[in-house]
Amino acid sequence: MKVxxxxxxxxxxxxxxxxxxxxxxTIPILGNVLIRAENARLSLKATDLxxxxxxxxxxxxxxxxxxxVPAHMFYDIVRKLPDGSQIVLEADGDRSVMAxxxxxxxxxxxxxxxxxFPDLAAGEMTHSFxxxxxxxxxxxxxxxxxxxxxxxxxxxxxxYLHAAGxxxxxxxxxxxxxxxxxxxxxxxLPKGADGMPGVIVPxxxxxxxQRLIEDLEAEITIELSQGKIRFTLGxxxxxxxxxxxxxxxxxxxxxxxxxxxxxxxxxxxxxxxxRVSTISSERGRAVKLALSAGKLVLSVTNPDSGSAxxxxxxxxxxxxxxxxxxxxxxxxxxxxxxxxxxxxRLADPGSPTLVQDKDAKGALxxxxxxxx
Amino acid sequence: MSxxxxxLSGPRxxxxxxxxxxxxxVKRCTSxxxxxxxxxxxxxxxxxxxxxxxxxxxxxxxxxNPDIVDRPVIIGGGKRGVVSAACYIARTYxxxxxxxxxxxxxxxxxxxxxxxDMAKYVRVGREVRHAMQALTPLxxxxxxxxxxxxxxxxxxxxxxxxxxxLAKFAADIERTVGITVSVxxxxxxxxxxxxxxxxxxxxxxxxxxxxxxxMLADRPVSFIYGVGPATAEKLSQRxxxxxxxxxxxxxxxxxxxxxxxxRRLWRLARGIDDRLVVADxxxxxxxxxxxxxxxxxxxxxxxxxxxxxxxxxxxxxxxxELSGTTVTLKLxxxxxxxxxxxxxxxxxTQMAARIFDISREMLAKEIDGTAFRLIGTGVxxxxxxxxxxxxxxxxxxxxxxxxxxxDLRKKFGSAAVIRGIAYDGPEKPRT
Numbered sequence: 001m002k003v004x005x006x007x008x009x010x011x012x013x014x015x016x017x018x019x020x021x022x023x024x025x026t027i028p029i030l031g032n033v034l035i036r037a038e039n040a041r042l043s044l045k046a047t048d049l050x051x052x053x054x055x056x057x058x059x060x061x062x063x064x065x066x067x068x069v070p071a072h073m074f075y076d077i078v079r080k081l082p083d084g085s086q087i088v089l090e091a092d093g094d095r096s097v098m099a100x101x102x103x104x105x106x107x108x109x110x111x112x113x114x115x116x117f118p119d120l121a122a123g124e125m126t127h128s129f130x131x132x133x134x135x136x137x138x139x140x141x142x143x144x145x146x147x148x149x150x151x152x153x154x155x156x157x158x159x160y161l162h163a164a165g166x167x168x169x170x171x172x173x174x175x176x177x178x179x180x181x182x183x184x185x186x187x188x189l190p191k192g193a194d195g196m197p198g199v200i201v202p203x204x205x206x207x208x209x210q211r212l213i214e215d216l217e218a219e220i221t222i223e224l225s226q227g228k229i230r231f232t233l234g235x236x237x238x239x240x241x242x243x244x245x246x247x248x249x250x251x252x253x254x255x256x257x258x259x260x261x262x263x264x265x266x267x268x269x270x271x272x273x274x275r276v277s278t279i280s281s282e283r284g285r286a287v288k289l290a291l292s293a294g295k296l297v298l299s300v301t302n303p304d305s306g307s308a309x310x311x312x313x314x315x316x317x318x319x320x321x322x323x324x325x326x327x328x329x330x331x332x333x334x335x336x337x338x339x340x341x342x343x344x345r346l347a348d349p350g351s352p353t354l355v356q357d358k359d360a361k362g363a364l365x366x367x368x369x370x371x372x
Numbered sequence: 373m374s375x376x377x378x379x380l381s382g383p384r385x386x387x388x389x390x391x392x393x394x395x396x397x398v399k400r401c402t403s404x405x406x407x408x409x410x411x412x413x414x415x416x417x418x419x420x421x422x423x424x425x426x427x428x429x430x431x432x433x434x435x436x437n438p439d440i441v442d443r444p445v446i447i448g449g450g451k452r453g454v455v456s457a458a459c460y461i462a463r464t465y466x467x468x469x470x471x472x473x474x475x476x477x478x479x480x481x482x483x484x485x486x487x488x489d490m491a492k493y494v495r496v497g498r499e500v501r502h503a504m505q506a507l508t509p510l511x512x513x514x515x516x517x518x519x520x521x522x523x524x525x526x527x528x529x530x531x532x533x534x535x536x537x538l539a540k541f542a543a544d545i546e547r548t549v550g551i552t553v554s555v556x557x558x559x560x561x562x563x564x565x566x567x568x569x570x571x572x573x574x575x576x577x578x579x580x581x582x583x584x585x586x587m588l589a590d591r592p593v594s595f596i597y598g599v600g601p602a603t604a605e606k607l608s609q610r611x612x613x614x615x616x617x618x619x620x621x622x623x624x625x626x627x628x629x630x631x632x633x634x635r636r637l638w639r640l641a642r643g644i645d646d647r648l649v650v651a652d653x654x655x656x657x658x659x660x661x662x663x664x665x666x667x668x669x670x671x672x673x674x675x676x677x678x679x680x681x682x683x684x685x686x687x688x689x690x691x692x693e694l695s696g697t698t699v700t701l702k703l704x705x706x707x708x709x710x711x712x713x714x715x716x717x718x719x720x721t722q723m724a725a726r727i728f729d730i731s732r733e734m735l736a737k738e739i740d741g742t743a744f745r746l747i748g749t750g751v752x753x754x755x756x757x758x759x760x761x762x763x764x765x766x767x768x769x770x771x772x773x774x775x776x777x778x779d780l781r782k783k784f785g786s787a788a789v790i791r792g793i794a795y796d797g798p799e800k801p802r803t
Contacts, residue, residue, distance in 0.1 A: 177765070180763075371763070
């Protein structure tokens with residue numbers, strides 16, 4: 001194999017691909033990136049067995065061929081090579097090294113045979129649709145915070161993507177929850193997504209897709225089957241396994257009849273929660289919300305350090321209510337509100353509260369109170 | 373601890389039984405004739421004490437059962453268990469705590485074996501601790517039956533020097549609680565702990581830094597706490613076998629060779645220790661474990677035991693209003709290898725069901741045909757109980773059910789309601 005490629009392009013592609021590679025690997029080949037040169041193109045591929053990313057870029061291919069080299073080291077080398085240089089990669093089948101040359105620098109990296117490189121074997125994809133990158137980004141940005149990190153409930157360790165809504169207003173819906181909070185975003189169901197299976201996209205995959213989105217104007221093609229999902233963003237293709245589990249019936253935790261409505265300026269609320277929670281030594285202590293006509297009093301008491309109180313003028317006309325929330329969860333949710341005004345619908349101190357944008361925007365959040 | 377001049381005034385010798393000040397040269401109390409005198413040339417300056425109950429569990433059992441007072445008593449569970457405590461009579465046979473039970477019974481076949489009654493020991497231990505806390509707010513419990521007390525600056529309050537306060541305390545405990553304690557009085561924690569061991573049982577030993585240097589010189593380096601076999605070996609290779617070797621060494625040199633640990637050793641060898649007595653550190657972990665009569669390989673059996681342990685841990689968390697974010701499973705294999713597995717969780721818990729779910733998941737990964745002799749589970753990274761995030765939207769019934777069960781048990785006793793997994797089925801007529 002012999003190929004010449006521009007440093008800036010190679011660096012950009014490697015920066016996308018190498019992130020998938022775990023820093024510590026017990027299987028050596030998983031620490032490597034697969035390099036393949038053919039038809040005036042260079043393709044790079046990395047995998048952690050659950051997720052693989054392939055990126056192709058234009059290159060001057062002298063001799064076609066392929067090999068694998070340690071991903072992080074390759075990335076570091078390319079990163080440190082001078083800007084604007086042309087990089088020559090050369091590997092010959094007999095010796096198990098690849099040479100990297102640029103200007104007066106020369107490196108050799110030990111290779112592993114490309115035949116050993118695992119393939120995710122995506123198989124047949126049953127559904128395919130396209131979404132604007134900005135929609136995919138919003139879908140992820142607004143739900144990611146609610147993904148559970150507890151392995152005991154592995155089926156909550158991702159975003160549940162499925163078709164929902166009614167026949168006339170069908171939606172593509174993303175839901176994430178850890179049992180304490182829940183986020184749900186609806187988009188108009190794109191063509192080709194009809195009858196798609198509900199899939200749970202793992203947290204790591206979600207994070208990688210999010211990082212790969214650079215151009216919000218672009219289109220992202222999503223293909224999926226029962227077991228796999230594939231995102232194509234320009235010349236980057238990310239294929240991932242899905243979480244094999246059943247996402248719980250989240251619909252029943254979304255409150256339908258919460259009759260106490262609190263309308264509040266999002267920024268004021270966020271800042272006030274942030275301020276009073278300073279007093280808690282650890283994030284995650286309860287903030288108490290004391291609601292009465294037209295008034296909200298936020299307070300935190302920390303037996304070790306002191307207390308904090310802040311009063312806000314709000315739109316609230318129901319019976320007085322005291323309710324507590326985990327301050328971090330409350331901040332997380334407040335940060336999701338895109339508009340200037342948030343609406344909280346409450347029932348009682350022991351039941352989930354619904355949080356929405358004043359002009360709903362197809363997003364809703366649910367937060368479980370804490371006992372205070 | 374720095375001593376104010378006021379504390380330095382006071383007797384150098386007094387009688388432990390009648391608390392009369394004495395001339396330091398007398399052999400017996402000139403007032404009551406007791407030979408139990410406390411004597412030290414700097415007695416008023418010694419303010420840091422370590423108090424240790426003598427053979428605590430055994431002493432409590434003897435207190436409650438006069439028939440066994442003169443017999444060797446071993447506290448421990450079943451054939452497979454280990455010795456939790458041995459009375460001083462049993463110790464003369466060579467029985468030691470943490471020794472396997474069968475070995476202890478080999479050494480001392482006549483021993484009276486008493487099953488530990490932890491609830492009772494906790495009760496008695498608490499009584500003793502409350503009495504300590506009446507002496508000074510600076511009480512740092514090390515375990516159920518021992519604690520450090522910092523009595524500096526209390527001479528005026530008590531109207532007597534710390535040594536006398538402690539002698540009176542020991543006598544009071546004997547009279548009111550019915551068990552004996554040993555007191556070590558010195559200038560810092562390290563020396564106080566050494567002192568309490570010098571005159572056991574029912575002892576009172578004093579030690580200042582000068583005494584310590586002389587006393588420590590001939591002891592092996594492993595006498596210093598934290599120096600186990602591995603460190604002792606490392607030290608020995610560099611020529612440090614006795615504490616006197618460390619005393620002779622240069623501080624910088626030891627630091628070069630052993631880092632921060634070197635400095636610690638140099639200081640301790642000279643009886644220097646500036647750790648403070650920290651009151652009420654609180655528990656760091658709440659756990660429960662059990663050793664089986666027969667080794668167990670089977671998941672279902674272990675799972676059932678794990679549930680009971682999870683319930684116990686949960687009930688202790690609930691009663692002390694705590695919750696925690698790390699769950700740890702502990703297993704010991706038949707060949708005494710310990711396996712511990714931990715998992716951190718997002719929101720603190722105090723619920724038996726969650727503790728069980730998480731430890732069960734870790735247990736499932738360890739089942740590979742290995743025979744186990746012990747299983748335990750515990751919760752650490754403790755937080756106040758009201759920070760528990762056990763109310764889960766997706767499974768609200770589980771925490772409701774558990775709270776309802778707790779309420780029922782409070783009212784009708786712990787057998788009033790049990791979970792299916794712990795149910796052994798109705799008594800079946802034998803056929």
